[in-house]
Amino acid sequence: MPGLNETQQAAVREYGAVLAEPQRDVNAARTALHETSFSASATSEDILGKSEILSAAERRLAQTRFDAFRKLQSSPGKLNEQQAALLMQQGLPGRGNQGGGGGGGGGRAGGGPGGNQPFDAALRGRSEEMRKWRLSQPMDKFKQLRKMYEDAGVDIRLVKFGLGPAMSDDEVDYCFQVAKAMGARGITCEPPVSETRRLGEFATKHQLMIGYHGHSNVTSPESFGRPGSWEQAFYYSKYNGANIDIGHFAAGNSVPATEFIKRHADRITNLHLKDRKFNEGENMPWGQGDSQVREILQLMKREKYPFMATIELEYRVPEGSNVMTKLAKCVTFCREALA
Structure with a gap:
């Protein structure tokens, strides 16, 4: 992440290291569920069991992420609001950059390096127009x-x-x-x-x-x-x-x-x-x-x-x-x- 001082960089690395193991567990559980779902010999009970394992792994990951972020924000490496938002947008260790859900790994609008910059600029302008309109409505x-x-x-x-x-x-x-x-x-x-x-x-x-x-x-x-x-x-x-x-x-x-x-x-x-x-x-x-x-x-x-x-x-x-x-x-x- 750009714009971080050395203390913040160390804190973010520690945050990522803490999440690595539960993220691997989620990835493994997801793969197991996928393979079981398409197995000709799998029963509904088999699939439900794998689904429950995945759900448990995801709950553990969510709890770990919550605790790790709270620890990061109470440390000397605390991020400001913009940096924290960027950390959330960039995804988790082991799963790649997910972007903001609106495109690829380029952040909120999925623009990023190599994106369609004129389109992204127009989209941002349209979003700002919509924001102003919304906030003006009684x-x-x-x-x-x-x-x-x-x-x-x-x-x-x-x-x-x-x-x-x-x-x-x-x-x-x-x-x-x-x-x-x-x-x-x-x-x-x-x-x-x-x-x-x-x-x-x-x-x-x-x-x-x-x-x-x-x-x-x-x-x-x-x-x-x-x-x-x-x-x-x-x-x-x-x-x-x-x-x-x-x-x-x-x-x-x-x-x-x-x-x-x-x-x-x-x-x-x-x-x-x-x-x-x-x-x-x-x-x-x-x-x-x-x-x-x-x-x-x-x-x-x-x-x-x-x-x-x-x-x-x-x-x-x-x-x-x-x-x-x-x-x-x-x-x-x-x-x-x-x-």
Whole structure:
């Protein structure tokens, strides 16, 4: 890292050395899960066992990272705010530079050396324009929007924002103010996992849940896909939650989301319902995949979970049919499951 004095450089090296072993454990556990998931002889129990080992390794890494950073910041080599942010952006030992989630290893926007500099400059200018616009908007506008929905009988549960590394602290704070003005119970977003510590601080400040959403990517440490990715976020704040797509969860982890939902029901903000096959399988008509849509709906009813579940129609509509016909079948499936 440029701009560090000798004391800071030594402190950062020590920080990296402390993280090296737990990061190796995570890498090994991730490889084992990947190999097991694609083994013809592996059972669901085998895959679940490997997934739990990976989750435990990731929790250990998150705890070690937290403790090591706190130690660094209480040492003579303490970093200033900009240096600390750069350390977080540059990734962890053994996994390479992950960038900021918006591109390659070039930092927040993924520009970096060799990037498209004119494009990056234009993007930064556009981001600054958006920041100024956001911060100039009165909350009364959003209160009016809330009333319009309420008058129509619509309850706003969640508001989605593009929270992430490219968004400044004052913009993040603005997003929470907007969500509260609209009467939402929480925010949903898809940031890199490494951003959840910062975002969790704002969620705690506003006492509003964030539902982190992901897909079926279980190989990237910055993607929400593995149970451990959400559990790492949970560690940082009790207001860090999960917006789980049960189809993507099943496809990526080769186990249904049922047990994860049971274990973390107090952190679930909402569910997306679809039915995919294990091992990155296709979206299927409901009841033909491995996502346990029926069982999860019945679990929600039995346990009286307060979060909502929404239908996502993503399987291929056959020739001769149409989206509305298939959507009606999904609604019927839900009604029969909950009868």
